[in-house]
Structures are given as structure tokens and as C-alpha cells.
Amino acid sequence: MFGGFTLEELGSIFAMQAFSGLILFSVFLLMALGLAIIFGQMGVINMAHGEFMILGAYMTYLTSNVFEQYVPLLFSAYFFVAMAIAFVVSGALGLAVEWLLIRRLYARPLDTLLxxxxxxxIMQQAFRSIFGAREVGVQLPNWMMGSLPVTDTIDVQINGLFVMGLTLVITGIVALLLFRSRWGLQVRAVVTNRTMSGAVGIDTRRVDRLTFGLGCGIAGVAGSAFTMIGSTGPTAGQLYIVDTFLVVVFGGAQSLLGTIASALTISQSQSTLEFFLSGSMAKVLTLLIVIGLLMLRPQGLFVLKVRR
Structure with missing residues (x-):
């Protein structure tokens, strides 16, 4: 597998693939953050999570076109507006879905899956009807174009650095909400003991609705980040939903730190293996490694300790 490469070439390859893996890690983490919050607290298997990501991507695409046509002088700042719109639209749809559908299916995980x-x-067909079956892409502002040279053989993409910075900010905000806010305290209480939380006055239905909305909103932001590294199509979300569930289960569904560690491990493994093998073989090997580790530690990398 490594034949024909010098040590210097291998070093450059691993460095470049590590950076590509960090970009993939950023998308995985943004997707998995929302899914971990929903699955960890509510036990809801949200198979439409990828479509909420693509909804955010399409919102970014529309915002890009609006700024390009009507306010070109502000085009360099459109992405920040697009992220806010993607979060609001995806989060609002998530709140509506929870109220209309999910709240009737609690404690029935297979029903939530179906x-x-x-x-x-339904969302995929709606995307086809509204935006067409062909994939679309956004035009990046000039300040996101190009790359920065690190060494003579290693360059890093500016838009990739921006995605990683965005991921750090979003992860920090989620951590602050979960561990430094009243809502986060209520979420952790519901995760620990839903019945007792309701008995002491916590509105568990309201916490569930806000949690589902926040998780879907974060998926929308992940969609905005996704537009920087790939084209957007009606079925693009399905390419990431399996990997996202894998990240959540491997890291531990109720652990923020586990989600981060799992996303980093899986993204780096896939990115490195894809250079030396085919993309499908890289996914197979990564999946086999994760399955082996889950056989040794079925609760995931990190588990929430609860007094029983």
C-alpha cells in the first residue's frame, strides 16, 4: 500500500489527508451534534436528519443567489447571513415536525425510525420539485478562495480552515448551552431521569421540542458548511446519515466529548484510507474497526455515569 513512496512523500500525504480529514470531521461533528442531542435525550431515531442538513444547504444556495443578484456589494458577507437563515429555517421546521409527528411517537423508537x-x-421529493434533480453549488466569496502554503509540498484550503473554525464556534456554543444554561440543566435532568424531572416541575415536552428544534437547526448550519466542500442535491443528505449515526453510537449517544472523539477518529481513518484504497473499501475498513471496538465497548467511547 505504501510502496513507491519515499518517507518525505508519505509525510506530505499523511499531512494533507489529515487536513482533509479535519474538514470531513467538521461536517461529521456538526451533523452529529444535532443528532446526538436528539437521540441521546429523546431516543428518537431521526432518519430525516440528513435532509435537514440539505435544507440548510439549499437555504445557503438561495441566499448566495439573492446577494449576487440584488446586493453584490455585500456578497462577501452573505455566508454569515446564510448560516443564520439555515439555522432558523431548519430549526423552525424541526419544531413543527416535533409538534405534528414526533411527540406522538415517544417510547416507540421503531415507529420514529419509520x-x-x-x-x-417527502423532503427529498420536495427538493426535487422546488430546486430540480440536478446538483447545485454556491459561489464562494473571494476571501474564501485559494489556499495557504504550509510547506513546499503542503497547502491548506482557506474555506476548509473557515469550516473548522465554524465547527469550533458551534461546538463551544452547544457546550455552553448544555453545561452553563438553565435549558441545558433541564436537558441533562431529563436525560438522567425523565420521570423525576417531570415530577419536580420540568416541562419535559417543552424541553423535547426545543431540543429537537435545536438539533435540526444545527444540522442546517452543517448544511451551510457542506456547500463549501460539495455540491448540493436532493439525496446528498443520505450520503452522510449512516456515518453520522455511526459517529453518535461509537462516541456514546449522551456524551458531547464522545461525539467529538468519535467524529475525529472516523473522519481521519476514512480520509487516510481513501488515498491508498478506494472510497468504498475505506468505508468498509472503517466500519469493521468501529464494529470491533463496539464489541469490546458496546456503550461507546464515553458513557454518561448515572446513579441508579
Whole structure:
């Protein structure tokens, strides 16, 4: 596998693939953050999570076109507006879905899987009807174009650095909300003991609705980041939903630190293996490694300790 490469070439390859893996890690983490919050607290298997990401990507695409046509002088700043719109639209749809559908299916995980899978098909068809079946891409502002030379053989993409910085900011905000806010305290209480939380006055239904909305909103922001590294199509979300569930389960569904560690491990493994093998073989090997580790530690890398 490594034949024909000098040590210097291998060093450059691993460095470049590590950076590519960090970009993939950023998308995985943004997707998995929302899914971990929903799955960890509510036990809802949201198969439409990828479509919420693509909804955010399409919102970014529309915002890009609006700024390019009507306010070109502000085009360099459109992405920040697009992220806010993607979060609001995806989060609002998430709140509506929870109120109309999910709240009737609590404690029935297989039913939530089937219902959200059906929702994902409906959203895919809606995307085809509104935006067309062909994939679309956004035009990046000039300040996101190009790359920065690190060494003579290693360059890093500016838009990749921006995606990683965005991921750090979003992860920090989620951590602050979970561990430094009243809502986060209520979420952790519901995760620990839903019945007792309701008995002491916490509105668990309201916490669930806000949690589902926040998770879907974060998926929308992930969609905005996704537009920088790939084209947007009606079924693009399905390419990431399996990897996202894998990240959540491997890291531990109720652990923020586990989600981060799992996303980093899986993204770096896939990125490195894809250079030396085919993309499908890289996914297979990564999946086999994760399955082996889950056999040794079925609760995931990190587990929430609860007094019983």
C-alpha cells in the first residue's frame, strides 16, 4: 500500500489527508451534534436528519443567489447571513415536525425510525420539485478562495480552515448551552431521569421540542458548511446519515466529548484510507474497526455515569 513512496512523500500525504480529514470531521461533528442531542435525550431515531442538513444547504444556495443578484456589494458577507437563515429555517421546521409527528411517537423508537424515514423521502421529493434533480453549488466569496502554503509540498484550503473554525464556534456554543444554561440543566435532568424531572416541575415536552428544534437547526448550519466542500442535491443528505449515526453510537449517544472523539477518529481513518484504497473499501475498513471496538465497548467511547 505504501510502496513507491519515499518517507518525505508519505509525510506530505499523511499531512494533507489529515487536513482533509479535519474538514470531513467538521461536517461529521456538526451533523452529529444535532443528532446526538436528539437521540441521546429523546431516543428518537431521526432518519430525516440528513435532509435537514440539505435544507440548510439549499437555504445557503438561495441566499448566495439573492446577494449576487440584488446586493453584490455585500456578497462577501452573505455566508454569515446564510448560516443564520439555515439555522432558523431548519430549526423552525424541526419544531413543527416535533409538534405534528414526533411527540406522538415517544417510547416507540421503531415507529420514529419509520416515520422520519418517510419524512426524509417527502423532503427529498420536495427538493426535487422546488430546486430540480440536478446538483447545485454556491459561489464562494473571494476571501474564501485559494489556499495557504504550509510547506513546499503542503497547502491548506482557506474555506476548509473557515469550516473548522465554524465547527469550533458551534461546538463551544452547544457546550455552553448544555453545561452553563438553565435549558441545558433541564436537558441533562431529563436525560438522567425523565420521570423525576417531570415530577419536580420540568416541562419535559417543552424541553423535547426545543431540543429537537435545536438539533435540526444545527444540522442546517452543517448544511451551510457542506456547500463549501460539495455540491448540493436532493439525496446528498443520505450520503452522510449512516456515518453520522455511526459517529453518535461509537462516541456514546449522551456524551458531547464522545461525539467529538468519535467524529475525529472516523473522519481521519476514512480520509487516510481513501488515498491508498478506494472510497468504498475505506468505508468498509472503517466500519469493521468501529464494529470491533463496539464489541469490546458496546456503550461507546464515553458513557454518561448515572446513579441508579
Amino acid at each position: 416515520a422520519t424515514w418517510g419524512l426524509s423521502l
